[in-house]
Amino acid sequence: MATKSAEHHAVPIIPINPPEFRETVKDSENSGYIYLSIHRIMLDDYKKAVISDYHKKKDNDQLSSNLSRPTCKRLKEECLVALQSRTLKKDEKIIRDFFNNCNESNDYSSCIRKFERDKFKPLDNFISGETDVRDERNVEILAWLIGFNPRPYDYRIDYSSTTGHVDIEKIEDVKEKLEQDKLENEITEVTSLIFGNTSKRVPLTKYGIDIIVLLITIIGGVGLSMRNANIEKNTTAYICTSKLAKKYHLSNKCHGLNNCKSEIISTTIASAKEREKTLCEIER
Template identity: 70%
Template sequence: MKAPTDFDSKCIASKSIDHHAVPIIPINPSEFRKTIKYSENSGYIYLSIDRIMLDDYKKAVILDYHKKKDQRALSSNLVYPTCKKLKEECLAALRSRTLKKDEKIIRDFFNNGEESNDYSHSINRFDRDRFKPLDNFISGETNVRDERNIEILAWLIGFERRPYDYRVDYTTTPGEVNEEIKEITAESEPEESEPEKAKHEEIEKKEFVRLKQPGKRVPLTKYGIDIVIFLITIVGGIGLSMRNASIERSTTAYICTSKVAKKYHLNARCHGLNNCKSEIISTTIASAKDGGKTLCEIEH
């Protein structure tokens, strides 16, 4: 057996003294992360790249934990974790800060992937000792075999970019723009030439000044014209109806007093009145209509 070197002894001593140090996770070169886009059908290579990217996610989660811990933005259950405290924190998080996207994380960790109406029962039944891998991960253990521990910690600390998505570059900060996206945007939107730019700016300036000047009328849009025409039609229709009603109240009409007569006449000599065997009286068109009479067909 190979005797331990001085370097090995220092590593062992460092690990025993600084048990709660930030875990050392290698930063993966960006070309490895890009390879996944071209490796989805290449079996082993794809799985290897996915594992590398999962390490980026793990690193981002634990760094976010320590950042929030330094900012005193975490509860005491997370600052000084134990298996019991982690279980209590899961119940507190379930009540106060669970989003729709967290349901799968909780379901996979506590309920073996099965859906439930109340996951608090699953958490209460969960053996506290099963939080030990999560406690080790928070304390500095990087060799986490069960990825569900990473997701649970991401949920508990409110890591924004949870759950893990292989399409996300976790080596960048949330507000940082991906360079590839910037390049694609620049290619899809050709830059205007200087004369065209100046022309557009001048047009916009004139439009702004014209609209701001007092007393200037802004041209009606197509929809504005349609609305005006609609209002004119309604008002005109109401006016015409009122005018017709006024005419009917003042215009003389002639009716036969027979009970079977159903017409009114505008002329006392209308041929339609020749068949009247009763009295012919004068009234108004409005009164005749109120009595159920209609205009004689001859006078239409």
């Protein structure tokens, strides 16, 4: 059996995939065909980026001895070290998936200690370059151990253009711009649907439906307000001319006018409201 040398840097031969694969995957998710194949091809870019980052850090003495000279025993020990010193919230799913006897309520350290040492063999072989690894959980656990970013795997990221470091802020900026563009397009489309060009077919996503409800509410509210104002300008009201009188009345026979010691005059509801009069409680 061949032994691993300390200077062994064999990197598994993994194809670098053209950008069109990363574009096609978005359409494949919607159409339902060839998605799994493309996902597998793109995952190869991620594997290559992770293992390349491992060897780069190893050459620069940035890894612990457990990772620089890995064995099944040392990899298990390194998992316990990483758990205590460099585990982020996003790493919890990676840990649960790899140590498959874990769940959210369990103590991860206990899961790792109970994990059979021989199960690290595929990861050990992958690191050394002796064999490729088909179970992506091994790739993710290595990404966690060496601090590779961005992790876990995200199909929207072009891993073939990086050696292990991606500008996270740039990615978030792009995602934010895409969401903003999507929202602006839907506002334009829904507005066109309501005010004109109704022959255009508009995809009603969650944003679109929310916008339609908002526009209908605004338009309906404005229309109702205008209608009410017109009614008030043309509806007769009666008020007492006394300075103490605070109400207007819809009937000149309202009992609220019985106590008026001054003149009772007719006006409109709109005019009465301008004089800061409010509707008589009897007529509410």
